Amino acid sequence: MTNRHSVLRRTVPLGAVVLCGAMLAACSGAGGGSAGGGSGSHSINVLMVNNPQMLDLQKLTAANFTKTTGIKVNFTVLPENDVRDKITQDFSSQAGQYDVATISNYETPFYAKNGWLAPLTTLADGDTAFDQSDILPSIAKSLTVNGQIYAEPFYGESSFLMYRKDVFAAKGLTMPANPTWDQVAALAAKADGAESGMKGICLRGQPGWGELIAPLTTVVNTMGGTWFNADWSAQLTGAGFTKATDFYVGLVRAHGEAGAPQAGFTECLNDMEQSKVAMWYDATSAAGSLEGAGSPVAGKIGYVPAPVEQTKSSGWLYTWAWGVQKASKHQSDAWKFISWASSKQYEDLVGAQLSWSQVPAGKRTSTYSNPDYLKSAGAFAAATKTALTSADPADPGVQPRPAPGIQFVGIPEFEDLGTQVSQQISSAIAGQTSVASALKASQALAAKVGAKYAGQ
Secondary structure, X not given: OOOOOOOOOOOOOOOOOXXXXXXXXXXXXXXXXXXXXXXXXXXXXXXXXXXXXXHHHHHHHHHHHHHHHOEEEEEEEEOHHXXXXXXXXHHHHOOOOOOEEEEEOOOHHHHHHOOOEOOOHHHHHOOOOOOHHHEOXXXXXXXXXXXXXXXXXXXXXXXXXXXXXXXXXXXXXXXXXXXXXXXXXXXHHHHOOOOOOOXXXXXXXXXXOOOOHHHHHHHHHHOOOOOEOOOOOEOOOOHHHXXXXXHHHHXXXXXXXXXXXXXXXXXXXXXXXXXXXXXXXXXXXXXXXXXXXXXXOOXXXXXXXXXXXXXXXXXXXXXXXXXXXXXXXXXXXXXXXXXXXXXXXXXXXXXXXXXXXXXXXXXXXXXXHOHHHHHHHOOOHHHHHHHHHHOOOOOOOOOOOOOOOOOXXXXXXXXXXXXXXXXXXXHHHOOOOOHHHHHHHHHHHXXXXXXXXXXX
């Protein structure tokens, strides 16, 4: 989640910010226009998050998709929090202002069950050029509800551990092929101070369900904890959740980045690029920036799976995807846009016209056998694919769960719950409260949510 994670992550999150606000009219339609073969008789409205991959799509649409199909695409591009609110408002009312919107695997099940999304199974199965079978199984499953496809992925991400190979070599340190969190903590202590101003590791401490909570919850899962047990009893003061939070807070306070309580995806990315940290656990999507042209650490980074303790894997799963509003009167044109934007051919277009490091990857099996992509992304492609294919949202921990999700709990209330809990834990990272106090307050919040579902 570069939500932002975000969450996503980034989901999450992911770098560039477009200032739409007062310039919203200028942002809308920027990718469409009546250029090329567009006659104006066909048009769709697309509402999307302002992540870099979407901004690339906006630039390429008029001269490629519109020119070929005659379908004008009117884009509205907003920051993640704003776009989520606007999508929820329009789709929940079925106002039909927007035909297509970027939603994630977090929202898709709720939107589908509420009847806000048009099912895409028939369209996908009937479009042989789109090749639905090429979508990575873990991603496809996360966007499928009761056997129906409700969204198609634009790009996907998991999480892994990134580390400076040159720093480790200079210090005589060896990164295990599949590290445990205890091994990572020991390495962070030894790498701390390896270069002037360098800390051992970067871990998100910024409040937000898609910021701090995303990586922390993967640690909770692998250390035996869970937000809720199978009967919706909150477990935030349980042994596993407490152990993981004590560990995470302790590690980032002892060997983590400066300003950790305010550090999210973007801050950790900057710290890694500026040699302020020797390791970073975060989204696989970060690798494209670290290895990109002009990056001062390109070629110096190693990539290994998300650290574990009691589970075989612990990487998260997140995707920004395209959903079609059920009330849309332009569903055929909407599908044509989606099937182009999420196609193998679009990835080739980005590689040819922009760069292969900018390809919206993490969604198709074929991407990881494409020689052009592998030439650019060889350092992290295999590690990313392994993380994506090993993620299991239905069974991410050591006990049964009442709802799917790895770095989140798949219920609508989690967005608010996760954010409130993150504020408590971020305060512990800042030294303003103890972990025990933070989790006691968080347990009370989670118990209220669990009570809504208990006995259902």
